[in-house]
Amino acid sequence: MKTQWVALRRLVRIANGGTPTPESDNWNGEVPWATPVDLGRANGFSLNETERNLTTKGALSGSTIAPKGSVLLSTRAPIGYAAINDVPMAFNQGCKALIPRDGISAPFLRYSLAHVGPQLQSMGQGSTFLELSASALASVKIPLSSTKVQTQIAKFLDRETAQIDELIGKQELLIKLLGEKRQAIITHAVTKGLNPDAPTKRSGAPWLGEVPAHWDVVGSRRIFRERGERARPDDEQLTASQVHGIISQAEFVATTGNRVTSVIKGEEILKHVEPNDFVISMRSFQGGLELSRIQGKISSAYVMLVPTPGIDVEYFRWLFKSDRYISGLQSTSNLVRDGQALRFANFAQLRLPVPPIQEQEAIDAWIREKLAVMDKLQKPVLLSLDLLRQRRAALISAAVTGKIDIQEGGFEA
Template sequence: MSIAAYPKYESYKDTSIKWSPEIPQHWGIMPLKFMARMKSGDTITAEQFTSDGFPVYGGNGFRGFTDRKTHTGKFVLIGRQGALCGNVNYAHDDFFATEHAIVVSPKRPIETIWLGEAIRCAGFNQLSQSAAQPGISTEVIGNQRFPFPPLPEQRAIAAFLDNKCAKIDQAVRIKEAQIKLLRERRQILIQQAVTRGLNPDAPMKDSGIDWIGKIPAHWKVWRSKFLFKQSKELARKNDIQLSATQSFGVISQEKFESLVGRRVVKISTNLDKRKHVELNDFVISMRSFQGGLERAYSTGCIRSSYVILRPAPEVNPDFFGYLLKTPRYIHALQITGNFIRDGQDLTFENFADVDLYVPPYQEQAEIADHIKHSCDRIDDAIKIKQNQIAKLKEYKTTLINAAVTGKIKVS
């Protein structure tokens, strides 16, 4: 149901409140400090957390358990410090509130959910007093003016939002589950295509390699060090700086910045020690033991600690771009040594310990093309679901704001 379809109150009045410029004529207006007391919680050390007991709430919600409580009842909690200052959560029954949470204790009869959602709409994060270490004070937020509907209407608004938001949240969960299934389907499709090829009737053979298992009979098994040579060539004079990413491969830092929407600090020292990377090289980065090897989509230079792999002519970079990021291959890399436990980087020797299989070059290209087109369709379906989720969340935010500020009448 669209917001415009809901009934409105008969008359409204101006408030001079930025986030709620007009409210129903019969509603009151008062500073938050006249509605409630606001006080930060208590300090808790890491040693005071327990495996069970009273729940502990900080500025961003639940943090664990401890053996003592600070409050009993149902309260609004406001994040006091950090990137999420102004964040709103709820706590109820017996609980412990940390110093990073401001506990809002009503001075008069107030519906907790209405109050919490009104505070959320007020956007207290915009009242932060420091850019370096964001934080809000109880004095500043206490002076903020709020609309104040009669208690029966507060309760009606809370009940309305509880019902509507539960339905929206359920719809979001369903779509998130659908996205998860699509991603699983995508991974299964890649795994099947790169290990069995496109012909389901192709005769199979045992590869003789544990992690590989059976492969089409005409495919070959190679030692990795014969398929890829380690390149230690230093950066060339005009090389651009590259970023090795799990999501996008090895790309220019400018492209990475445009994709993620944030700046990347460029290295200005020891440039002479960086390594040269060619288009379609593969890179072993610090995260390769988690997400596989990264394919280079640009020529440039990269940090000296990374391992550069130059492919042999038998390697189709599109095919191996999928193969070297499959979960089975990553697991095979992980069991080649103790580098994860010991905090060491994945080396060329680890890579060389894992044998690879090689279909004929043309078949590699056909498999990669099939995967790309199939994954593109799945990715398009995922984007549709993600857009639907974004619209549902936007609608939920708009609905909450409309209800708590009286733009719509729900009682």
């Protein structure tokens, strides 16, 4: 099968998205508004509903409407989710619309983007979060065949990947259930303690509910202060990640394969981080706070929290990653959307439980023991899921690059 590699700029029109201003007449209308979160849920499939909608006014004044049958691609946080919009759809600045030109099959384009996904991710740049620019995206080449063959390949992959997707769905459901059990273990331990018979009292904190009667519940400022120190000359550049925590930028690049733009000018605005600092990052409203184990420097957009002596940071590490705490953090602002950062003022609004120090340490040890069992149960499931995803990716790559002859192999659509 004859295949040529062609730059996307020749095959599609690329449109940027946006977010309207918060005025009420821009929101809650009938125009779906896609974000990377929406694309993540529909990745590899079609999308016709989104978490939030815009009015026509909001879509026209602050966003872009992609025509039905476009391919929406997430280009930051993270890069690479792709779905075909079944209805005209607006989208935010974390996405781009690839509007096919004549002769280009949208389903084939979606599969081709999956094939070049690792390349797209490696092209992301940014010091706070990785983003793929429109010009970089336009330069990416994908394998291209005739319109007829594009359609045949897409139909073949729809059929063959459906079987794999069913197996993937079962494994993902199992992982989700294990994850929910994991969160339940953490949340109960850090908010209720380990003794089910302990007397309780009202905490006075709506997000927290009742706590053991012998625990203190105090304002966040009493046990954490904001670090205002600027970066030191010998500080290593750090990266905050919900997956990897606070790690060096070099380790992040080596682990993920993503490129990060280093700060050269204006480095004096970076902030210093010490071991045992907690970091409020761009995504803390989704996944809680990160505990740093290392010294370094980090984006000025982040907030560092210094614990007072006499508390166990490991207990608070679990607390700040609990579902209940994250929900409380989200309640501190109605402006948290589209990656907007939380500030120290948000953190300071929540009162925190403070068990006796020996109990903090016991809770940490108990959680570690329980989660070690959960990890053993989850390991073979993750391995199976990884193998299924590799199989799916290999099938897509072989089909779109012409290594599988759809017609001669008896797969004609």
